[in-house]
Amino acid sequence: MSTEFDYLGDPKTSKLFDLVLQLATDLHVTRQRVRALETLLVRAGHLDADAVDGFAPTGAERVAFDADRDGLQARLIRILTEDGPAEHPLRNQWEAAIDSRAR
Secondary structure, rough: HHHOOOOOOOOHHHHHHHHHHHHHHHHHHHHHHHHHHHHHHHHOOOOOOOOOOOOOOHHHHHHHHHHHHHHHHHHHHHHHHHHOOOHHHOOOHHHHHHHHOEE
16 A cells, blocks of 8 residues: 555555445435435325335335445445555456456
């Protein structure tokens, strides 16, 4: 890790800091709730006070919600598992992904 990207003087601590920053994207929960609210508003044209808490997605909606969740988890895991210099930390993973698609 170059010193330019070593925010806290220790690569492991900096990586943890990166993870904490990424966890700030846990606003994903808010995003999901807004999405559910919008879906319910479109469906019914109105919203009861507890409608979002009791929201049960359709099959297609569940697939979309699950994809959002999986994307968030993948981004978090990527921070912990990336290697290489900070300027291009995912180079090895990127090359492996390209190689696996070429097969």
